[in-house]
Amino acid sequence: MNDKIRKIIFQIESLKQELESVLNEQDLLYRVEGTRIEFEEKFKQTHQLLREGLFQWFKSSKPRNVLSAPIIYSMIVPMVVFDLAITLYQHTCFRLYQIPRVNRGDYLVFDRHHLAYLNLMQKINCVYCSYGNGLLSYAREVSARTEQYWCPIKHARKIVDPHERYLYFTAFGDAEAFQSGKLAFREALRKGDIPIVDIDDVSDRNE
Known part of the structure; x- marks a missing residue:
């Protein structure tokens, strides 16, 4: 790895950390207390006013969204099987390789249900999306460590x-x-x- 490549990689990592820091500063609308996320009272009231009722939400849903729902949620079966397979794989092979196992909890994060401006169906959808995308990120890191090893x-x-x-x-x-x-x-x-x-x-x- 020559000096130019090494320098560029260092700059990329530094910029990623700086971007994450700036984004976090902009997102300080809440505080985390244990497993709960608390907003200031003024934000809570605004969120509740902006929440769309279930009836209105279903009424405004596009037919294509309704038709796609069974297909989307049927993916839970292969995702759970994949989740179990990836977890079993790393807990066996990574132990044999003597390399650190990926912390699943770092990738599967569920916190959007704390948002008062989401109705019940929107919260369910958010939990589902969090699981799907978190699972893929988790699996990607397991796969990346495997690729580095072999x-x-x-x-x-x-x-x-x-x-x-x-x-x-x-x-x-x-x-x-x-x-x-x-x-x-x-x-x-x-x-x-x-x-x-x-x-x-x-x-x-x-x-």
């Missing part, structure tokens, strides 16, 4: 939205970097290090 090699073709570990993988076709760095990738994974590993440093140590 095949930390970039593709020859560009891929859309790669996981954050992918940036540090060895270049496609760089056999020397892969052979010299594959054990270092595993060791870094066990330690939870990010940046994952610097192949140039590994190569220097092996010479």
Whole structure:
């Protein structure tokens, strides 16, 4: 990994942290107390006034939305099976690999039901979406750690939205970097290090 690539990756990580900090500052409309999220009284009143009643919500629903509902909610079955499979996989294989397991609770977050401007159906929909998207993020991290353990090699073709570990993988076709760095990738994974590993440093140590 040359200095220019290393510098760009560092800038990307710094900007991501800065963006997250700024966004969090803008979202300080509430406070978290244990498992509850509390809004100021003025916000509570506004939220309740803006809540759309169930009858009006159903009345204004588009026919296409109603028709798609059974298809959307039928996906709960494969999602739950997938959830169980991913969890079983990492709790067996990751223990064998001696690498940290992904904390499922960091990815499956359910808090939108605290919002008073949502009616019952909207809250149910939000819980469902939180589960589906959280599950995919959770599975992606499990898969990313698996890829780092077994095949930390970039593709020859560009891929859309790669996981954050992918940036540090060895270049496609760089056999020397892969052979010299594959054990270092595993060791870094066990330690939870990010940046994952610097192949140039590994190569220097092996010479």
